Ligand SMILES: O=P(O)(O)OC[C@@H](O)[C@H]1O[C@@H](OP(=O)(O)O)[C@@H](O)[C@@H](O)[C@@H]1O
């Protein structure tokens with residue numbers, strides 16, 4: 001099975017230090033919707049693992065979060081593609097949950113859902129915690145320069161990390177080289 005797991009904020013949509021608190025603030029990064037559609041149309045299953053501590057912080061509701069994910073699904077479907085399982089961590093940094101990245105709980109949830117092994121599966125993120133979550137389960141850490149990616153890169157990333165400009169360039173690489 002060709003499985004690709006994506007972080008959300010900073011990879012699929014623009015991120016903000018003030019959190020993405022409303023549907024209006026959820027703005028796709030240019031090329032990302034097309035990339036997901038193209039990947040799914042070429043046999044890739046695209047899942048999402050996203051920290052959403054804004055829920056615990058009271059910045060937005062689960063209904064708002066669901067509306068953002070419904071919008072993502074609508075936009076990808078309009079291009080003939082589909083989005084797989086979306087898993088989010090609604091907890092705060094001090095809640096001690098197993099799902100908040102850098103813990104790999106969400107990646108394991110996705111792997112169990114699809115009954116696949118995570119070894120070598122590409123997990124694409126823009127933050128250090130994304131890369132650490134990938135490494136915790138022997139997945140392939142992949143950093144994009146969008147969102148917080150440049151900032152993350154400037155602080156140093158694990159040697160095995162693959163680095164791409166954006167999700168569109170990842171899709172192009174996977175589709176044209178049938179990697180993964
Ligand atoms: O990149 P993903 O995992 O999809 O989502 C990240 C968001 O939940 C937010 O995560 C926060 O980190 P804290 O949760 O406050 O540590 C901050 O980095 C915000 O800028 C960011 O929007």
Ligand SMILES: [Mg+2]
Pocket residue numbers: 007008009010011015125126127147
């Ligand atoms: Mg992110």
Ligand SMILES: [Zn+2]
Pocket residue numbers: 088089090091097098099100
């Ligand atoms: Zn959690």
